[in-house]
Amino acid sequence: MKTGFLRTIEAMVAVASTYMAAVTMIQTTLYHKLLEKLVGSPFGPWVEGNLSLINLAIILALVAASFTFWKKGDEAGFSRIFNLNMLLFFPSILDYSTFNWVGLIFNLEPTPGVSHLWVFMVGLLLQVTYLMLRYTIRIRHTWQELEARGAEEPDLENIAQGQLGYLSLLTCLTALITAGVYWAAPIIAEAAAKPLSQLSTPHLAAGIAVVATLGASLVFYLRGEA
Template sequence: MKENFIRSIELGVALTAGYMGAITMVQTTLYAKIITKIKASFIGELLKSYLNYIDLAVIALVLILIFYLWRKADDTSFARIFNLNMLLFFSAVLDYSRFNWIGLIFNLKPEPEVSANWVFGVGLLLQMTYLFLRYTLRFRYTRDELLGRGATADDINQVSRGQMGYLAIILFLTSLFTAGIFFSVPFIDRAISQPFRSVPVPHLVIGFIVVMGISASLIFYLRGSIIQKSSDNKVEEDKVDIQEI
């Protein structure tokens, strides 16, 4: 699989994720509030003839910025693509958050135009996009290393095909696992909350159990690390004693 083809897939995936993030953002309560404020300000008077196109302008700006970052093709640029997508996605998450702190500050009543499943799907796409870009970047480093060692173009392309197949499996399994968790959460929530309904403060009881579980896990982990370190030190001491003998 040639590098130009992989780069083309990168561009398509990055632009798709950015587009989905942008069109999701422009349908959120926070974005609508900001646009309302702009229209009511002096900026709205100056841009009166163009306000109907502001959504398209935002989407176009996002796509141009993502294209620019994709062209740079380094760790920092791909991380910035992810950060930009998360920034676009942030307002959609707030619309379905149980603690919408921005809504409390600006007195916003969540009125999203997209469903919770849509938000989950876009969020999953953004995560998979970042994972895809990170792996393809590593694959590019591998190609450069093989090229520096004198590998032929056919050998490098064959390695790239194997790497892309491996990446496809990772993305598929990760998406499947994440979707399974998302759609099973309501059932898990009901199953967990059922035994605690008679308790006056169930959230405190569940929180206490979780904290105790985390504490116990941490203690076992630290205990195992100390034992392992002691064993390693003893082995080193035995080696020193043998050498002295």
């Protein structure tokens, strides 16, 4: 296995994730509202007559930006890909938020153009993309470092294959756990609604539990990175 193989995987994952995030973004309430503002401007007739072309141009420009970040092949470039994807994905999260955040910006009700399952699948893709890009760059760095020390090709292959196996396992487990949480969340919420409603401050109790869980997860994560 050569590092070129990893670079190809990185390119495919980066481009696919940005493409899906961009396609999702152009179907959000916030994006449509911004287009309505443009339609009401002096450029309105041209914008209204070329909406499909504008959407396509935006998607291609965003994918090109992601490809440019990938070409750098470093952690900074991959961080930009992740930030770009999350920025594109964020409006779709607002559409399905229980609080009308979009209404704080514009006076309108969320009317998403994609289903909540679509949003979940794209979010899962972005999560998998983050994991893959983060670990493939580590694999490449390990390969280059060991190669510089004079390691032989078979040894490099074995180490890289072991790291790829770990990455595959981590990605699959992450996807399964995330999917499990997605499907179980409504059931848990329904089951917890009655007990929490009996508390004087149910939102405070739930908030403390969530913050404590996030804090514990962060501690375990930081210890694992050390």
